[in-house]
Amino acid sequence: MDELTLNNGQKIPQLGLGVFLVQDATDLKRSVADALKDGYRHFDTAAIYHNEAWVGEALAESDVKREDLFITSKVWDSNTTYDETIAAFKESLKKLQTNYLDLYLIHWPSEGYTEKWRAMEDLYNDGQIKSIGVSNFEKPHLDKLLASAKVKPAVDQIETHPYFQQKELHDYLTSLNIAHEAWGPLGQGKSGVMEDATLKQIADAHKKSVAQVILRWHLQRNIIVIPKSIHAERIAQNIDVFDFKLSDDEMNAIAGIDKNRRGSEDPNDEEWLK
Numbered sequence: 722m723d724e725l726t727l728n729n730g731q732k733i734p735q736l737g738l739g740v741f742l743v744q745d746a747t748d749l750k751r752s753v754a755d756a757l758k759d760g761y762r763h764f765d766t767a768a769i770y771h772n773e774a775w776v777g778e779a780l781a782e783s784d785v786k787r788e789d790l791f792i793t794s795k796v797w798d799s800n801t802t803y804d805e806t807i808a809a810f811k812e813s814l815k816k817l818q819t820n821y822l823d824l825y826l827i828h829w830p831s832e833g834y835t836e837k838w839r840a841m842e843d844l845y846n847d848g849q850i851k852s853i854g855v856s857n858f859e860k861p862h863l864d865k866l867l868a869s870a871k872v873k874p875a876v877d878q879i880e881t882h883p884y885f886q887q888k889e890l891h892d893y894l895t896s897l898n899i900a901h902e903a904w905g906p907l908g909q910g911k912s913g914v915m916e917d918a919t920l921k922q923i924a925d926a927h928k929k930s931v932a933q934v935i936l937r938w939h940l941q942r943n944i945i946v947i948p949k950s951i952h953a954e955r956i957a958q959n960i961d962v963f964d965f966k967l968s969d970d971e972m973n974a975i976a977g978i979d980k981n982r983r984g985s986e987d988p989n990d991e992e993w994l995k
């Protein structure tokens with residue numbers, strides 16, 4: 722598994738398992754167990770997914786040592802103040818059956834996130850979180866945060882896939898030395914990207930699936946990916962992307978299919994920003 726080094730020196734496995742919308746304990750625990758068997762060590766959950774406790778159970782039942790795991794969770798919008806952020810973090814720790822998180826993110830740039838960030842900084846300085854970051858932050862949100870932050874976010878987790886490549890924000894994050902993490906890396910199974918003719922052609926040439934080509938493309942852009950699946954064969958397929966390389970021509974061809982089309986709500990539409 723390839724690792725990236727974050728701006729604070731911490732390492733992150735570049736590929737992990739996402740568990741958004743997995744609402745069944747059996748499915749979730751089985752998919753985490755399958756993933757661990759396949760070599761996944763990085764797991765991405767959030768308080769609002771209401772499945773942290775099952776992730777915690779599945780990880781506690783495995784033989785893998787805590788220090789070999791990379792666990793991410795996120796604080797939701799309903800926790801707005803400093804104290805609420807600390808309390809939400811403690812709740813996540815309890816559910817995940819651990820005494821620290823590898824990465825904790827502000828899930829969405831809702832109003833008051835600079836106060837949340839102060840709580841995250843204190844937890845980070847106290848060693849209870851190895852790295853802190855943000856999610857769904859666009860340039861204006863990042864700029865506002867950086868104006869008062871004492872600790873720079875290590876990661877921004879944002880929607881990214883071949884039909885929504887985030888070229889400008891990617892370059893901005895790179896210039897700030899903030900790692901770009903892709904959510905919805907496969908277009909959430911609804912963007913139409915899996916049927917794209919260019920991707921199919923490249924996949925055939927490498928005898929890989931379209932999903933594998935998409936994940937490989939992210940990795941070669943230095944992006945962290947957390948594809949979600951609850952199916953054993955797809956979980957195995959999604960991590961089997963370290964034995965081939967896309968050429969510059971193939972990377973350029975994929976750059977050319979961008980439709981700049983989001984699949985979800987636009988964080989730039991946050992009322993308070995206007």
Ligand code: NAD
Nearest residue numbers: 739740741765856904905906907908909910932948949955
């Ligand atoms: P995704 O792009 O990972 O797509 C998942 C879907 O793709 C699956 O449900 C399945 O239909 C399909 N799929 C997966 N592997 C496949 C394969 N090998 N072949 C064919 N189809 C395959 O979408 P996602 O789950 O929304 O995003 C990944 C993770 O990102 C989430 O699970 C979650 O952890 C995180 N996330 C974060 C935010 C945020 O606001 N920070 C939002 C959404 C998701």
